[in-house]
Amino acid sequence: MTKLPNEPMHNPADRITELTDLLNYFNHRYYQDSVSEVSDYEFDILLQELTDLESRHPDLRRDDSPTLRVGGSITKNFATVYHRYPMLSLGNTYNEQDLRDFDERVRKGLYGEAYEYVCELKFDGISLSMTYENGVLKRAVTRGDGTRGDDITGNVRTIKTLPLKIRSEEQGAGAFPAVFEVRGEGFMPISSFEKLNKDLEAADEPTYANPRNAASGAFKLQDSAESARRGLDCYLYAFMSDEVFFETHEQSLLTLKQWGFNVSPSWRKCADMDEVLAYIHEWETKRHTLPLATDGIVIKINSIAQQRELGFTAKSPRWAIAFKYKAENKAGVLKSVSYQVGRTGALTPVANLDNLNEDGKGLQLSGTRVKRASLHNANEIERLDLRINDVVFVEKGGEIIPKITGIDAEQRPERLTFSITYPTRCPECGTELVRKETEANHYCPNERGCPPQLRGKVEHFIHRKALNIDSLGEGKIELLFDKNLVQTPADLYDLTYEKLFGLEKVITDEETGKTKKIGFKEKTVENILKGLEQSKLAPFKQVLFGIGIRFVGATVAEKLAAYFRNIDALMAADYASLCNVPEIGGKIAQSVVDYFADAENRNYIERLRAAGLQFETDTIPVVAESNALEGKSFLYTGTFAGMTREELEAKIEANGGKLLSGVSAKLNYLIVGEKPGASKLDKANRLNVKLISEEEFLGMLG
Ligand SMILES: NC(=O)c1ccc[n+]([C@@H]2O[C@H](COP(=O)([O-])OP(=O)(O)OC[C@H]3O[C@@H](n4cnc5c(N)ncnc54)[C@H](O)[C@@H]3O)[C@@H](O)[C@H]2O)c1
Ligand SMILES: [Zn+2]
Secondary structure, three states: OOOOOOOOOOOHHHHHHHHHHHHHHHHHHHHHOOOOOOOHHHHHHHHHHHHHHHHHOHHHOOOOOOOOOOOOOOOOOOOEEEOOOOOOOOOEEOOHHHHHHHHHHHHHHOOOOOOOEEEEEEEOOEEEEEEEEOOEEEEEEEOOOOOEEEEOHHHHOOOOOOOOEOOOOOOOOOOOOOEEEEEEEEEOOHHHHHHHHHHHHHOOOOOOOOHHHHHHHHHOOOOHHHHHHOOOEEEEEEEEOOOOOOOEHHHHHHHHHHOOOOOOOOOEEEOOHHHHHHHHHHHHHHHHHOOOOEEEEEEEEOEHHHHHHHOEOOOOEOOEEEEEOOOEEEEEEEEEEEEEEOOOOEEEEEEEEEOOOOOOOOEEEOOEEEOEEEOOOHHHHHHHOOEEOOEEEEEEOOOOOOEEEEEOHHHHHHOOOEEOOOOOEOOOOOOEOEOOOOOOOOEOOOOOOOHHHHHHHHHHHOOOOOOOOOOOOHHHHHHHHHOOOOOOHHHHOOOOHHHHOOOEEEEEOOOOOOEEEEEOOHHHHHHHHHHHHHHOOOOHHHHHHHOOOOOOOHHHHHHHHHHHOEHHHHHHOOHHHHHOOOOOOHHHHHHHHHHHHOHHHHHHHHHHHHHOOOOEOOOOOOOOOOOOOOOOEEEEEOEOOOOOHHHHHHHHHHOOOEEOOOOOOOOOEEEEOEOOOHHHHHHHHHOOOEEEOHHHHHHHOO
């Protein structure tokens, strides 16, 4: 499949088919999987090409064309809700002439009436619709396919800035209709996004490319508590009700604010398109100082009556348009490449950049000063054909982290450039690097002596999903390393009040040059010791994740802990028995075997055991009762009158049944208790899984 927009195509029918399929596929990835396979700009260029082709060949337009409908759809994981008022998309453009044309269409559409615009920032998240009844939040729904959305009320309720009940008239707010809807953008602030990615990285899970995709993922989680932890927020920008309640959009924004809604103060009323353009220019760089991602401006007609007059197309209102900013791309100079060693020993090349004047100030890009860009690995340097002193193009888009998109080949003959020699030794410890054939990265194999790897192991150990010691952080760990108090996580448990009290260090931020002093005073020391004490209660699965066996992420650790129940059984397991564990493959099995074959690792485990950490899964031991359930698989949902979930799980296993982790075609029985989960029930029904009650289950035991 080609993605090139301008590829000559003899046959418009073929190109229309190709673009329709491709864009529908990108939409699916974007809305269902929260993944962008191409940039928004590339997507929009292709969509424009399809729109143009269809307007020249209307008979070739397919019914499922992405130009006819909103891109998203509903999922099977939530209850489906029909929107009272359809939720549409917005027409968009990247250039000013299109805005002038839009203005012209509005002028004609309003037959000479005077009109005003309201400009708002275009927040980059997912659209939400909230229904309030008598001032109380009743329902929050995603846009879905525009007609129906997913009911994600539980997740939206975790947004702290969204009122569950709006301010009443007595509290100084005006009257409101008995039933109304507000719409806004649910987003993940950049700080939460960065924290989440760091967390995911530490847990060996895939990270999100940008805050939008992260927000989209977080709003669609099944577990609202996890959704709450992701620090979501929401800006409101629209009001709707059956009767006309406001005369202008401006009034609605002001009133929403009064009722207690989170309305971004960045909007502005503009008398004409010139003022709109001034607003666009003003926010082009200023928007990067905001704590959330924005990708453009939304321009709306202020008068609600005029909005009604202008109406809608199948996909978007005729009274509004989005102006999107292109990712800024600038030329700079590649001064040098440095190499960072991470927790796993992987080497990452980093480009050190400067502006074309080479005054050491870096590139001014999208409101920030860029001095470095990640190059990922040696292949990337080769792919871009980079040489030191090359003029390179640097882009900072929705991806937050700047990247080099290419070199300016025309400049090369006039410049003295040097090839990049990839190091053969670790820049941190001097050990010879290795590169496995199947992997793109070079690694430093000196796990036990390479400082960033040692520090990384301790940082991993204290992670929330591991031993969860939040009274320690990167800075404090660095201090403990510097003072030679800690080399491995086991050393943490030898720390005492006397050793810690009074330690001090000044830390300089490499990027900003700002310094920060950290010192261990009474309170800090007490908290550290308390955190370490509490970590002794962390369950086995977390300890197993924390010790940091390669390829054993949080989920794998949980499976191993559930299966082997204690560390001794796990240490004794051979390759074949590890491969018997559901969902554990050969790569993980081998890594576990190798890990425990090493005497030093066993020694480390014994030190942690002596410190008092949990090395056993404390659940009800399974004593075989019968094989009445042999060959049958089970899953349960809800709570049960006669037993706890643990007891139920033990019963299934004790009688030879298999407990599955989710509803699939392989599942034979779903045991349904009180307050069952709607999504499990729904999926089981669709897959024709037999539903049974607690009594029926007990009856099967004979
Ligand atoms: N990269 C990819 O693979 C990919 C795939 C599909 C779609 N996309 C991107 O998504 C776009 C289509 O998405 P869309 O239909 O949601 O359109 P859109 O995101 O361009 O515009 C409509 C949306 O803007 C949001 N919005 C933010 N601030 C707003 C404000 N102040 N007022 C009103 N609305 C505001 C609302 O959620 C609204 O639904 C495409 O044009 C493309 O850029 C990218
Ligand atoms: Zn090293």
